[in-house]
Amino acid sequence: MDKALKKKVLIVNGNGPIRDTLASIMESAGYLPSIAPTGKEAIKIVMNSAVDLVLTESYLKDYSGVELKKRIKRISRKTRVIVVNNFSVITSSDDVLRFGASDYIVDQRELVELIRYSLEEKTPVSLPVTDDELKTCLIDTMDILIGLLEVNDPFFSGNSHVTMEYAKSVAEAMELEKHMIDEIIVASLLHDIGKIGVKKEILVEKEELSENDLASIRGHCENGVAILETINFPWKIKPIIMHHHERYDGNGYPSGLKGREIPLGARILSVVDAFAAMTANRPHRSAVSNEEALKELHGNVGTQFDPEVVEIFTRVVETKFSYRSVTSRAKVLVVDDEIDYLTLLKLKLANEGFEVDVTDNGREALDMIRKDRYDLAIIDVGIPGKTGMDVLREMRQDSEVEDVPFIFLSGMDEVESKVEALHLGAEDYLLKPVNMKELAARARNIIRRDSRRKKTETGFVNPGVVGDLRNLGLTDIVQTLHLGLKTALVTLKNGDEVAKIFFENGRIKHCGYRDLQGETAFYELLKWENGDFVIEHGIRTKEQTVTMDGMQMLMEGLRRMDEEARDKAY
Ligand SMILES: [Fe+2]
Secondary structure (H helix, E strand, O other), X not given: OOHHHOOEEEEEOOOHHHHHXXXXXXXXXXXXXXXXXXXXXXXXXXXXXXXXXXXXXXXXOOOEHHHHHHHHHHHOOOOEEEEEOOEEEOOOOOOEEEEHHHOEXXXXXXXXXXXXXXXXXXXXXOXXXXXHHHHHHHHHHHHHHHHHHHOOOOOOOOHHHHHHHHHHHHXXXXXXXXXXXXXXXXXXXXXXXXXXXXXXXXHHHOOOOOHHHHHHHHOHHHHHHHHHOOOOOOOOXXXXXXXXXXXXXXXXXXXXXXXXXXXXXXXXXXXXXXXXXXXXXXXXXOOOOHHHHHHHHHHOEOOXXXXXXXXXXXXXXXXXXXXXXXXXXXXXXXXXXXXXXXXXXXXXXXXXXXXEEEEOOHHHHHHHHHHXXXXXXXXXXXXXXXXXXXXXXXXXXXXXXXXXXXXXXXXXXOHHHHHHHHHOOOOEEEEOXXXXXXXHHHHHHHHHHHHHHHHHHHOOOOOOEEEEOOOOOHHHHHHHHHHOOOOEEEEEEEOOEEEEEEEEXXXXXXXXXXXXXXXXXXXXXXXXXXXXXXXXXXXXXXXXXXXXXXXXXXXXXXXXXXXXXXXHHO
């Protein structure tokens, strides 16, 4: 045989005569042998040439056979390694070898056979994949991909997954066949895919929609089906997607189907989709509680929704998803410098119904915590620059944010930092990689406990400082909050009239009264002589309608009032 084609076998043995005997056996069997007296020598040979098989005794001078096998595998995964108890040659026969401690005697032909068998190309054993496994794999892939499409959307992150979970639970509670449950799962993941064809400004930014805008939104059912048209799904999902906005009374779209004409999957999706939307923050309104959303569903039974589906879904929410009600749309900040892990955390927490903001550095995390009210911060200990521990330490010294609950994530199980974190008041210290379901459950428990604590401490959540404007006028309130660099919401009430002024670090950031905003609203409010005020500390807003300095605005307001009074006097 051509030398280049011969398989290379390395014999590793501390005993010279045995080594040589084995080498000559290998050579006569058609292999290309090499020899090494120690593990280190063997490693050198494996590093410098492609060895197909190593035959080593189990006790070498430097390594054990098992240790040598591990090292060789690290250098060359393809090399096969056979570890055999010590060899000794039985002198009475040239052909027979004795395998040491176990006293196992093997014919030299058997040894060659063993080596030949070890070197045979083996195709990896693969079990046939079942249809069910393939379907599950496809569904899970869709779930992840749709989640990633939504993950950076401030309003729709996690929406499809949450809707799917509700729809799946209803289908299971109805004891539908597995195939139909899968159909509903897939349709609910893909149901709004047609919104890709609707302009973002219509979906998110516009408050008042024209007839054209509405027609464009309504087109998303047919759009969705058109996008998926060429895919031959093993489920009948297209009718569900097409009809998920039909109404039970026949006044829906696109076809005006009525009652049981509407596919069951679409009737389920219609109910759970409405519930998921109501319990999430949307561009022009805040989330409502599970109870309020269920009430709304019940109010529209028979007109918009299928009564049976609503009844079953109510039971599902109460039994299976009641844990979500207290913490629905809880706001969580996640900080990690491993961007892929950060995205994964965001995706999984959004799928659990949390509103999630993320950043990859400690400095920004601290700014975000100061600017926005978070229900929980989840921070990696080892972020560069300002570490997780630094962020926690600074938070604890700032009365505005000292009570934000905190979970640490860490790649290393270090007792010292764990103890320090717990001393600083961290709620939990979890080792990466964390189980996402467990993290979500822990987060939920912490937020629930924290909101209960706030309730018992204060009697009710954030009662604020309450007073009469006749005793403390708006001018005094502005000056006090300005001097104290406070972040707070001041609500003024006079009969049915309500106005809100947001302060951030002592500066007025947003002011709203009736249709008025910013400075104009503020000048009007300065005129109030009667009414009540409530000051709630730590409440923030994202809106900014005031740009002028607060004190300057106060002076300007007072000047205008003087002017008006003078005009009236003339
Ligand atoms: Fe839709």
